[in-house]
Amino acid sequence: MFTKFFYLLKEVGIPVSPTSFLRLQKALDNGLITTLDDFYTAARTILVKSERYFDLYDQVFAHHFEGAELEKPAPFELDEVAQAMLEQWLRDPKGVADALGMDESELNRMSPEELLQYFLDRLKEQTEEHHGGHKWIGTGGTSPVGHSGFHPGGMRVGGISRNKSAVKVAMDRRYRDYSQEGPLTQAQMGEALKRLRNMVPVGPKDEVNIDETIYQTMKNAGEIEIVFERSLRDRLKVILAIDNGGWSMDPYVSVVQTLFNYARAQFKELKTFFFHNTIYDYLWEDPARFRKPVKVDDLARLDPETRFIIVGDASMAPYELMAADGSIHIEERSMKPSYERLRFIAGTFRYSVWLNPKMAQEWPYTRTISMIRDIFPMFELTIDGLEKAVAYLMRSN
Amino acid sequence: MTQESSSNPQFTGASRYVLDEELAKIVNISMALEMPLLLKGEPGTGKTMLAHAISESLNMDLIVLNVKSSMKLVDALYQYDTLTRLNDSRFGDSTRNVSNIEDYIKMGKIGQAFVSDKRVVLLIDEIDKADTDFQDDMLDVLDQMEFDIIEIDKTIRAKHRPVIIITSNAKKDLSDPFLGRCNFHHIAFPEPDMMRRIIRVHFPDIEKDLLNHTVTAFYRMREFRGVEKKPATRELINWIRALKADPDFKIKDLAKGNIPFLGVLFKKSPDYAVARNSVSRMRL
Secondary structure, eight states: OOHHHHHHHHHTTOOOOHHHHHHHHHHHHTTOOOSHHHHHHHHHHHHOOOGGGHHHHHHHHIIIIIOOOOOOOOHHHHHHHHHHHHHHHHHOHHHHHHHHTOOHHHHHTSOHHHHHHHHHHHHHHHHHHHSSTHHHHHHHHHSOOOOOOOOGGGOOSOSOSTTOOOSSOSSOOTTOOTTTSOOOOOHHHHHHHTTOOOEEEEEEEEEEOHHHHHHHHHHTTTOOOOOEEEEEEEOOEEEEEEEOOTTTTGGGHHHHHHHHHHHHHHOSEEEEEEEBSBOOSEEESSTTSSSOEEEGGGGGGSOTTOEEEEEOOOOSOHHHHHSTTOOSSTTOOOSSOHHHHHHHHHHHOSSEEEEESSOGGGGGGOHHHHHHHHHSOEEESSHHHHHHHHHHHTOOO | OHHHHHHSOOOOOBTTBOOOHHHHHHHHHHHHHTOOEEEEOSTTSSHHHHHHHHHHHTTOEEEEEEOOTTOOHHHHHEEEOHHHHHHHHHHOOSSSOTTOGGGGEEEOHHHHHHHOSSOEEEEEEOGGGSOHHHHHHHHHHHHHTEEEEGGGTEEEEOSSOOEEEEEEOOSSOOOHHHHHTSEEEEOOOOOHHHHHHHHHHHOTTOOHHHHHHHHHHHHHHHTOTTOSSOOOHHHHHHHHHHHHHOTTOOHHHHHTTOOSOHHHHOOSHHHHHHHHHHHHTOOO
């Protein structure tokens, strides 16, 4: 029963497992479910394991049982889709032009605004035929595939090109929160990071050291002498600063997500900050880099033993790093060049590294990477690179 | 089976807990399927209270396991008190038999729920604090309803399958195998209507004006931007209690945007400052 419903849930991307489906059958067999209302509640509680999918579940349920239309995308969703299409088009202009039945060269002549408007118009007239077809564009568009893109028409829309120094980011998708979703923790990454810990005795002396107790009791000629010790806890403090800005980091979203998810589960004392391209006067605690700024100067008050890990591609226009007023964000005016800021951080935390998702052989071609490498030891964001970085962070001197 | 389910107790609500129909269904289904029920939702939505309410209304004992980050699974199952045994062996002035290890095994919370003679409600509170190993191992135990005590080579089987409620504040994502073995429900923050009912349960004789004004003000204040910890049901109840206790308080003040006892609602000092600021601009 309801197999079709089950597969529909699966199709729209809700992770439903066959086991839970069998459990639902059991509930049906036992006469626990008598009305459609019951079924709605029961199926949701048994099949859907996260509130993130509740909305999707509602839509599928209504569609399947009431014959209601799958909801037409709201205007802001259309914007998202259009933007995703634009991204897609930057990567693969020909494919998108073909899909729209347009000549590639015709699209190339448009400005980004015109292009966006054009996509929007097309989407609006097409929603009838599409039916949730926006899903494939959405997912296809945001999944960070290849990065061989170039700028058709030579527009400065984003930073996907090889040089990655688009001067102003046209469409900053600031609300992409790395913590929201992402692949599950990769065991490999866990292995690499496992050595990043610092066991120190803390707390009250409440653990009996059996060996020592026996030894001392013997020495005492059988008079019991119980030896207590503090238990060992991992007290390593880690700060993770992530470049989540602009397009140049987009191809690496999934690997950064993995790292972030792992770090969140692994470290007890983990602070995460976000920045765009490089660090000026402030870091942000929220991924949108808007609500919770933290002064870089305040970092000096933290434990200097903290491991400071920066994740970013370190690719930007040289002036962003060297000029006293280099930030590409107008609201972020600073009197100190970012270069000084980075040196300040490196000086404050002697255990600091920069993890770069770009492969090491690409490094010599970007000037800012070499400059940052003068300040921080840089490692690839790969399993090998991570292991080296951990070894560096845990070095004893 | 039908006979059993008809004789099964059904959960309908408790004296201090306002239960919505949907949640009641979910609880009943989970009890019938003998599945742990995982509850998520922001603090103050009554996740923990639900377990108390179930135990009250079905007249079962409640056993609470408060999960701590450093907890190991075995702590929740049983404890072998080596120290007392060592002490007894030295001084021998207790009634326990030193050569019988079983005398020195103490049951943890899950163990207590298993050996209890009556069916109990087992609340595992804030599971997300523990690491994933703990969570997965625990689900194994709850799945099989038995565990071994290694020291005395004995298997403890549950006499009655407890009603298991697990809560999570979702600081971390729970692992897939864990989720696979639970039923799931997310308790949304109550709507103003629901909130009025909740308040009436706690203050049966509350004046209508006071109720409406406080609830409206409360939902306005939850909208304040830049607040880290939004006030929840618990804060609202305490706040109303404070207002009722204050002889100088007049309902009209609220309408003017003059909110007393802000500290009851916003407990972090940056939040308090933000709220103080925003309140002065608020008009009801």
